[in-house]
Structure formats: structure tokens, C-alpha cells
Amino acid sequence: MEKMKVLAEWSYDPAKPFRGYTGKTLKVNVGDMTFESKDVSEDMKFKFTGGRGFGLKLLWDSVKDTTKWNDPENEIVISGGPLCGVTQYPGMGKFYAVFVSPLTDQTYDSNAGGHFGPLLKFAGWDAIEIQGKAQNDVVVVVDADAKKVQILESPFDDVNAYTVTEAIHEYYGDPKDINDRRFVSVVTSGQAAENTFWGCLNSSFWDSHRKTARLKQAGRGGGGTILRDKKIAALVVKTHDLSGTANNPADVDTLTRLGAKLHKEIITLDAKQCRMRTAGTSHLNEIMNEYHLLPTMNYKFGQHPDADKIHSKIYEKMFTQGISDGCWYGCTMACAKAVDGFELKTGPWKGRKITVDGPEYETAASFGPNVGVYDPAWTTETNFYADHYGFDTISAGTGIAFVCECYELGLINKENTNGLELNFGNKDDIMELIHRMASGKDEFARMVGQGVHRMKDLFAEKFGADRNVMERIGMEGQGIEVSEYVPKESVAQWGGFFLTLKGPQHDEAWLIFMDRVNKQLPTFEDKAEALHYFPNFRTWFSLVGLCKLPWNDIEPADNATKYPPQEAARVPEHVQNYVDIFNAVTGQNITKEDLIHQAERVYNFQRVFQLRLGKGTRKFHNIPDRALGPVWADEWEARAEYYDNELKAGGVDPAGLSSQEKCDRLQKIRREQWEKLVDTVYRRRGWDKNGIPTVKKLKELGMDIPEVVAVVEKHAKPEDQWKD
Amino acid sequence: MIVVNGEPMEWKEGMTVRDVINEKRYVFPLLAVWIDNSSVPRDHFATTPVPDGANVQIIHMISGG
Structure with a gap:
């Protein structure tokens, strides 16, 4: 060079x-x-x-x-x-x-x-x-x-x-x-x-x-x-100024002691727990499929018979084993798996043998079942080009899944796509779309690259596509695409995705098991409490520079027997480790409650920041119908017994109703539940009915910075304040 | 009859914790089980019987992320 x-x-x-x-x-x-x-x-x-x-x-x-x-x-x-x-x-x-x-x-x-x-x-x-x-x-x-x-x-x-x-x-x-x-x-x-x-x-x-x-x-x-x-x-x-104590921590002995304990846990238990060291996050592929959470064909379904073809055991064989795959020194979890010697079959580097980082679960799902493809080698190729061309596999996978459904519904056609047949599962044409998106020379590909939120406008304006249908099936919130978990079976996860600061990404709260399977969140108040605690706990990781995975993708051998169920799910020993590590590095003396307060300050600040930029109110916490429940009859019929029971639980007798009528009735029930969830969560977070943090809340947190308070006072209305 | 995570489930003679997990198709590896508020170690799932009438909690240990 x-x-x-x-x-x-x-x-x-x-x-x-x-x-x-x-x-x-x-x-x-x-x-x-x-x-x-x-x-x-x-x-x-x-x-x-x-x-x-x-x-x-x-x-x-x-x-x-x-x-x-x-x-x-x-x-x-x-x-x-x-x-x-x-x-x-x-x-x-x-x-x-x-x-x-x-x-x-x-x-x-x-x-x-x-x-x-x-x-x-x-x-x-x-x-x-x-x-x-x-x-x-x-x-x-x-x-x-x-x-x-x-x-x-x-x-x-x-x-x-x-x-x-x-x-x-x-x-x-x-x-x-x-x-x-x-x-x-x-x-x-x-x-x-x-x-x-x-x-x-x-x-x-x-x-x-x-x-x-x-x-x-x-x-x-x-x-x-x-x-x-x-x-x-x-x-x-x-910089060459790099050592194990370069942070100049207050108490390196504590860091060493806690680290040694977790290293031992990972080395001895990971193979029996999540297999992060050999499969990375791809271990979730078959699990999500089994629980009807694997996004399949634009989140229409959560399960597919061909999902065996993307089983983590297949990815495990593709990943080079026996190499320390930590993405920072000292990470024995080593989940940054890679496929070595992978020969590209398309694009400008066709024929080259390269190392591909991943695929991780999100990519295995987005450029997999979500676009109707069950071919790990094809997914690996999309993963490489996404990284190389510089685009996000989650948004792109969910975005292209939306395009595929629009194509199959006849909302757009081959003329609109400049010759591409974008049915689910059409690997060659989807790959060609990816290359066209990168080149920027194709007008349709440029439309796709603007994301689902803008595609709805563009497809309606340019192609006459039905706006209402696209609103129902477009899996985006606040302008960004949903990450790779089907949320429609968990009321709490509606909030985990759509009551977030920045849009539907799973880094605030993943509550599906707690809510839907464990039944640990039976009331709206329980769900709201989880939607207060976990987004703040997860925010804390983002304040201090941590990866979330060593928190709960590994757990101490006695975690499940030492604590009662609600507590055990938070992995208390690891939470205490983080408190101790923070104190050992900074020399402070915080508690696990202080940890949440640290996060809550920034969480509420960011909410006000969105408000300052013209967002950050209730109308931007929108949720598409597809995230609430089945939209089309075939979605219902794929799990008819399950959804019939859901309808009965909502007080509606499904007898005599067509599948489409059942979808529509369940949507109405769930839309009402959504509004109730929004109210309950806003109250728990100390926000008004319009989703704006109250001045009282900011004062409690010590975040009553004059310019922050001024933004709140400019937008808050008396009629949006809770009466009690 | 037993209750698993708040839902009724038919009880069978000789039923173990592992049988319940398999029948529910709970494939997630980080499961914690309580029978009538007593915890069951993970390596005892296959040998721990579930008595008729038991209240069983099978908790998937992934919460919040």
C-alpha cells in the first residue's frame, strides 16, 4: 500500500x-x-x-x-x-x-x-x-x-x-x-x-x-x-500500550479471582449448557424453531420442517474448532466462530477462499428461514458479503423478507424488481439483490436499501402497492427492522421490541420464555416490572463496555438450585460479579441497586433526547399487526388449535368463524392488550401517558439538567399526566 | 394430573422430570425445575419422579436478553 x-x-x-x-x-x-x-x-x-x-x-x-x-x-x-x-x-x-x-x-x-x-x-x-x-x-x-x-x-x-x-x-x-x-x-x-x-x-x-x-x-x-x-x-x-492492567484498576486481585471462577465455569459447563465455545450463538437455531420463535417467511411462522437443515450441529462442523475465538483477550466464552477456507460462489470475489466471521444466530435466521432459505453455505456467503459491503444482516434479512412477501402477495412484480423473482427461497435472485444493493446502480435495490419503513411509502407511491397491507406485515418499529425472534406469542416481548428507546432490537429485553413459557409474568404489572428492570440492566452493559453473553449464556452449576425461580433467572452470582468488577476497576462502592440507577439515568436521558429530535412520544411506539398475531389465514391454520385457544381465552368462540375472521378477531383483542401494556409500562418507568419522562422522575434520578428539563416542559401536556 | 408452569398435564405412572420436559418439548439446555417448591438438580432430571398432583415449575433460565 x-x-x-x-x-x-x-x-x-x-x-x-x-x-x-x-x-x-x-x-x-x-x-x-x-x-x-x-x-x-x-x-x-x-x-x-x-x-x-x-x-x-x-x-x-x-x-x-x-x-x-x-x-x-x-x-x-x-x-x-x-x-x-x-x-x-x-x-x-x-x-x-x-x-x-x-x-x-x-x-x-x-x-x-x-x-x-x-x-x-x-x-x-x-x-x-x-x-x-x-x-x-x-x-x-x-x-x-x-x-x-x-x-x-x-x-x-x-x-x-x-x-x-x-x-x-x-x-x-x-x-x-x-x-x-x-x-x-x-x-x-x-x-x-x-x-x-x-x-x-x-x-x-x-x-x-x-x-x-x-x-x-x-x-x-x-x-x-x-x-x-x-x-x-x-x-x-x-497503540502498543497494552497489558492486563492497562485500565489501572483499583483492585486487580478481585478481577483475577472473579475471572478465574468464571473461566472455570465456562470451561467445565459450556459443553453441557449452550455450547457457545463450539457453536457460538447458532446453538439457538433449533431452539427457536422448537418454540415457534424462528422467524420464517417474514415472521409469518415460527417453525418449519426444513429447520433441521440449519441445525447448529451443521454450523458447528463448518466452524473451525480448537482455535481461541474470543473477540477480546481473556474471553474464554470464545463465541466469535468463523468458517475458514470458504469459497465464494458469487459477486466480485467469486472463486476466492476466505474466512467468514459467523454466521451467528441472527444472520442464520435472517438470511435463512426469514427469507425462506435453508442452506447454511448460502447464508455464510450472504454473511461475508454483508460484512464486506458493510450492511446489517438483521435489517437486510428482515427487509428482504418483507420484499419477498410483497412479491408473493402481488403487491410488487417482476417488472418492478427489474427482473428479479423474489419469492421466498429463491436464493439466486435474493443474492443478486444483495449485490445490486451494494452497487447502488439499480433503482429497485436502492429502494429496498432504505428499509421497510420507507419501502412502504415507495412501493405505494411507485407501484401502487396496498399501503394498508404493507403496514400490517412490515416488521419494523420506529423505522428500524425487527431482529430475529417471532414476538407474537408474548405480550411482554411486544414491549421488549416495541416499547424500546431506539426500535425493535433484542438488546433491551428478551422476555419470551419468562412470559410465555415459564409463566412468570402473569399480570400486566409483572410484565411492566420486567420491562423496567431488564432494559435498565441491559443498558448498564452498554455504559461500561461489556458483552451480555457471559451474563446468562453460562450459569453457575448451582444457580438453578440455590435461588428461587424468579431470582435464579437473573443469575444473581453473575450480577454480583459485575457489581464487584465495577467497584474493583473504579474504586467505587456501588450496589446492584446503584447499577440500575446508573442505567436509568442514561435510559431516561436518551428518551428525552429522542423527544428533542422530534420523536420520543407514544405515537412512535407503534407495533405492526404481524407482531401482535397472525395476519393471514395460513398463519392461523399452521397453529389452529393453539390460536383457537387464544381466541377462547379472549372471550370469543371460534366455532363457525373462518380462519381470516379468527385472525381479525384476535388482532382486535391483542391491540387492546397492547394499549394496556403501553399504559402500564409508561407508569412503571415514570413516564406520562404520552411516554415522556416526568420532571419528577428526572429529579429522582439526578438528571434534572436544565436543558433536559426544558425539553420535557416544552412537550409535556397537563392532560397526559397520570391522575394518581 | 399435575400442573406444569400453571397448566394442567396428564400424570403417568413412573413419570420423571425428564419425561415431563420431553413431553413439553422443552429443548432449551438451561432449565431449572422445582417440584412443589423443592429444586431438582439438573443431573437428577432423569431419575427424579414426579408425584401425582405435583406443582411443577420448569424455568427457562434466559431472562431479559
């Missing part, structure tokens, strides 16, 4: 982390080529903790009420959090990216593993803000070894992820030692991010065993689309 031309440069003295924080954040404006260091105050730590919290705080300070995703003041803020970079305990290398999303026109947060988050902190920064829009493609480099931040002219004609990432690792690594490339990490996207709103952020790590760069994705929300809109080919961080 040729030497990159320096366009702008700034020197700095890297701050050493102390108790998990460097106390500094970096702002780079690629438009006016400026650099700025900001101090992190104690008040900022108290209110926002770190990670996603820091991202939201910095974004709040940088955008206007009217900012849209492609305005120059929009930012991508990346931050790991105070625990990010710990190597003693598994799952502690995540970063969280925050931005105003092209899909939702409000804030979005998306996380990734890989080494970028930890290396950024060890390069001296608790967060990096990227603002502005460059005129031509650039590479932004934070080089702590050279004590410089640079904006470089990009040499890349091909901006796709693997091309750029491999070249950058080689460029900055010591040519005499290939594994020196591990001190570099790169964030990229790709050409699909230029032509769709589904652009993902790839975060790299050097795999010293395979001698290749691997990619993990902050896939959701369109962060990659913003990266490319800013004409950034790569964000690079480089």
Missing part, C-alpha cells in the same frame, strides 16, 4: 487510564480538519457512567434539535466505558457507537466486539467523536505510539471492509512480525453503506492464530451509512 498523504495532524500526550477512565475524550472534525480534547468531569461520570452514556452526552452537546443523519454536525461517537479492556473476566471488549440514525431519525446505539474499543482507551481516549463531512475519502488515525491524530488521504478505490481492513493492519504493523498487527484496530464499512441506510460499522481484531483480520459488527441503525456519508474509509487506532 502506498504511503498515505497527511491532510491534517495534531499531536497529543496519551493519558493513561486510571480506575477505568482516561478522563479525556477526542473530537475530530473531518470537514474542517480540526481536533479537540475535552475533559471528562466527575459529574459526567456520575450522570453518564461511560460508553453509550458518554456517547449520548457528547452527541447531545454537538447536534441541534433539527439535526438529520446526513447533516455535518451529526456524529459517530464511539466509547467503550470504564470496564472496557479488562482482560481478567470474559466479554469486556465492547464499544458502543452512538449517532442520529438514517433509519429512525433519532439517536441509535449499536455495539461491537473486536479491539477498537479497548485500544482507543489505551490510546488515551474515553470516547472519540467524529463530526463533519470530508470532501474526499479520508482515513482517520489515532496513533498513540506516535502521539498523533491524523487525517489522511484515503488510497482506497475499493472501500469494502476486508479490503481496507487487511491493508490497514499490514500498513501499520511491523513488517518483521505479522502478529504486531494485533496492536491495530480498524472501523470500516463498505460500498453498500453508500447506497443503503443499513450500513454497518465493522470493528477489526487481528487473529494471531489464523494470521488474518477478523471483523465484528456494530450492525444496527445505519452507523456505516453515516461513516461513508462523512467520506471516511477507515477509523484506525494503534
Whole structure:
């Protein structure tokens, strides 16, 4: 690779982390080529903790009420959090990216593993803000070894992820030692991010065993689309200042002790529990199918006889075994599985043998049963091109599933699709659509890449497609596509997907088993309590830089017998570990209750942030009919006995009704249940009837920041306040 | 008759916890079982009988994420 031309440069003295924080954040404006260091105050730590919290705080300070995703003041803020970079305990290398999303026109947060988050902190920064829009493609480099931040002219004609990432690792690594490339990490996207709103952020790590760069994705929300809109080919961080105590924790002995215990648990129990070390999250494929939760043909069904063809045992054989597959040091869960020597059959790299990161469960489902395909090799190929082209497999899979159903219903035709026959299961034409989406040359593919929310408008306007039908079957909320679980059997999960801050992603609450199978949430109040606790608990992970998987995809051997059922499901020992780790790193003395309070501050702040951007009220907490229950007769008939009983439970005798009439009656019942759920959850969260946090709630949390209160007071109405 | 997660289920002579799990098609690996508020260790599922009239809770240990 040729030497990159320096366009702008700034020197700095890297701050050493102390108790998990460097106390500094970096702002780079690629438009006016400026650099700025900001101090992190104690008040900022108290209110926002770190990670996603820091991202939201910095974004709040940088955008206007009217900012849209492609305005120059929009930012991508990346931050790991105070625990990010710990190597003693598994799952502690995540970063969280925050931005105003092209899909939702409000804030979005998306996380990734890989080494970028930890290396950024060890390069001296608790967060990096990227603002502005460059005129031509650039590479932004934070080089702590050279004590410089640079904006470089990009040499890349091909901006796709693997091309750029491999070249950058080689460029900055010591040519005499290939594994020196591990001190570099790169964030990229790709050409699909230029032509769709589904652009993902790839975060790299050097795999010293395979001698290749691997990619993990902050896939959701369109962060990659913003990266490319800013004409950034790569964000690079480089530092050799890396050790097991680089965070400078207050109590390394506690970290070592807790880590050793969890390592032992994982090593001894994982094979009998979730098999994360050999199958990764693909172990969920057959489980979701068995419980009618595997999205099949645009979420029409939750189960399919061909699902055996995507069983995790098949993926397990495809994944290379016996290699440490952690995406950050010290993660014995090692679920970042990969398919090595995979020969591509289509596209610009046809015939090449490459390493594919994944597929993980979400991709196995989205580019699998959801589009009517049961072919792991085909799914693996889509996984590779999604990463390489830089798009999100969840949104794209759910989006294309919507297109397939529209095609099969006759809402769009072969003329509209420019010759593609987009029936469910038509692998060749769906793959061709993916390549067309990346190239941006095909008008229909460009429409698809704008997401389900906008496709409904575009298909109605351009092709005369029935808007009402599309509203019923389009699996999106707040502008973003639903992730890969069928929610229609769980009232609580309606909230887990559709009463969220940013749209239907499963990182707030996954309550289907608790609600539907365990029957632990019988009342609306129980559901609301779960929809208060779990979204906050999960938010906490995003504040401190953690992966969720070591929390409850492994459990202590005595967890199920030591605690009563409600408590056991939260894996209390692991929750206490997180409290102890936070205290061991930061030197603070929080409790598990404080942990929720930390999260609640940011959760409510983000809700007000959405309000400030013109969203964040009840009307944006919408849910499509398909998420509530069966829409068409064939969905009902696939589980007729089950749904007949649901109807009876709702007080309706199904006798004499046609299947379509039954669907319509159940929809009416469930729509009423949804409204009741919304009311109950809003009350529990301390929000008014319109979904706006009350000033009283903000005061309780210590988040009555004047400009935040001003946003609430501008929008809150007396008639929306609860009477008691 | 027994009750499993609040729903009635026919009881059979010699029925074990594993039999109940299989009949319910609960394939999730992280299950916790209580019979009349007494927990049953996971490696005893196949050998622990379920008495007629028992209240059985089979909890899938995935909550919230």
C-alpha cells in the first residue's frame, strides 16, 4: 500500500487510564480538519457512567434539535466505558457507537466486539467523536505510539471492509512480525453503506492464530451509512500500550479471582449448557424453531420442517474448532466462530477462499428461514458479503423478507424488481439483490436499501402497492427492522421490541420464555416490572463496555438450585460479579441497586433526547399487526388449535368463524392488550401517558439538567399526566 | 394430573422430570425445575419422579436478553 498523504495532524500526550477512565475524550472534525480534547468531569461520570452514556452526552452537546443523519454536525461517537479492556473476566471488549440514525431519525446505539474499543482507551481516549463531512475519502488515525491524530488521504478505490481492513493492519504493523498487527484496530464499512441506510460499522481484531483480520459488527441503525456519508474509509487506532492492567484498576486481585471462577465455569459447563465455545450463538437455531420463535417467511411462522437443515450441529462442523475465538483477550466464552477456507460462489470475489466471521444466530435466521432459505453455505456467503459491503444482516434479512412477501402477495412484480423473482427461497435472485444493493446502480435495490419503513411509502407511491397491507406485515418499529425472534406469542416481548428507546432490537429485553413459557409474568404489572428492570440492566452493559453473553449464556452449576425461580433467572452470582468488577476497576462502592440507577439515568436521558429530535412520544411506539398475531389465514391454520385457544381465552368462540375472521378477531383483542401494556409500562418507568419522562422522575434520578428539563416542559401536556 | 408452569398435564405412572420436559418439548439446555417448591438438580432430571398432583415449575433460565 502506498504511503498515505497527511491532510491534517495534531499531536497529543496519551493519558493513561486510571480506575477505568482516561478522563479525556477526542473530537475530530473531518470537514474542517480540526481536533479537540475535552475533559471528562466527575459529574459526567456520575450522570453518564461511560460508553453509550458518554456517547449520548457528547452527541447531545454537538447536534441541534433539527439535526438529520446526513447533516455535518451529526456524529459517530464511539466509547467503550470504564470496564472496557479488562482482560481478567470474559466479554469486556465492547464499544458502543452512538449517532442520529438514517433509519429512525433519532439517536441509535449499536455495539461491537473486536479491539477498537479497548485500544482507543489505551490510546488515551474515553470516547472519540467524529463530526463533519470530508470532501474526499479520508482515513482517520489515532496513533498513540506516535502521539498523533491524523487525517489522511484515503488510497482506497475499493472501500469494502476486508479490503481496507487487511491493508490497514499490514500498513501499520511491523513488517518483521505479522502478529504486531494485533496492536491495530480498524472501523470500516463498505460500498453498500453508500447506497443503503443499513450500513454497518465493522470493528477489526487481528487473529494471531489464523494470521488474518477478523471483523465484528456494530450492525444496527445505519452507523456505516453515516461513516461513508462523512467520506471516511477507515477509523484506525494503534497503540502498543497494552497489558492486563492497562485500565489501572483499583483492585486487580478481585478481577483475577472473579475471572478465574468464571473461566472455570465456562470451561467445565459450556459443553453441557449452550455450547457457545463450539457453536457460538447458532446453538439457538433449533431452539427457536422448537418454540415457534424462528422467524420464517417474514415472521409469518415460527417453525418449519426444513429447520433441521440449519441445525447448529451443521454450523458447528463448518466452524473451525480448537482455535481461541474470543473477540477480546481473556474471553474464554470464545463465541466469535468463523468458517475458514470458504469459497465464494458469487459477486466480485467469486472463486476466492476466505474466512467468514459467523454466521451467528441472527444472520442464520435472517438470511435463512426469514427469507425462506435453508442452506447454511448460502447464508455464510450472504454473511461475508454483508460484512464486506458493510450492511446489517438483521435489517437486510428482515427487509428482504418483507420484499419477498410483497412479491408473493402481488403487491410488487417482476417488472418492478427489474427482473428479479423474489419469492421466498429463491436464493439466486435474493443474492443478486444483495449485490445490486451494494452497487447502488439499480433503482429497485436502492429502494429496498432504505428499509421497510420507507419501502412502504415507495412501493405505494411507485407501484401502487396496498399501503394498508404493507403496514400490517412490515416488521419494523420506529423505522428500524425487527431482529430475529417471532414476538407474537408474548405480550411482554411486544414491549421488549416495541416499547424500546431506539426500535425493535433484542438488546433491551428478551422476555419470551419468562412470559410465555415459564409463566412468570402473569399480570400486566409483572410484565411492566420486567420491562423496567431488564432494559435498565441491559443498558448498564452498554455504559461500561461489556458483552451480555457471559451474563446468562453460562450459569453457575448451582444457580438453578440455590435461588428461587424468579431470582435464579437473573443469575444473581453473575450480577454480583459485575457489581464487584465495577467497584474493583473504579474504586467505587456501588450496589446492584446503584447499577440500575446508573442505567436509568442514561435510559431516561436518551428518551428525552429522542423527544428533542422530534420523536420520543407514544405515537412512535407503534407495533405492526404481524407482531401482535397472525395476519393471514395460513398463519392461523399452521397453529389452529393453539390460536383457537387464544381466541377462547379472549372471550370469543371460534366455532363457525373462518380462519381470516379468527385472525381479525384476535388482532382486535391483542391491540387492546397492547394499549394496556403501553399504559402500564409508561407508569412503571415514570413516564406520562404520552411516554415522556416526568420532571419528577428526572429529579429522582439526578438528571434534572436544565436543558433536559426544558425539553420535557416544552412537550409535556397537563392532560397526559397520570391522575394518581 | 399435575400442573406444569400453571397448566394442567396428564400424570403417568413412573413419570420423571425428564419425561415431563420431553413431553413439553422443552429443548432449551438451561432449565431449572422445582417440584412443589423443592429444586431438582439438573443431573437428577432423569431419575427424579414426579408425584401425582405435583406443582411443577420448569424455568427457562434466559431472562431479559
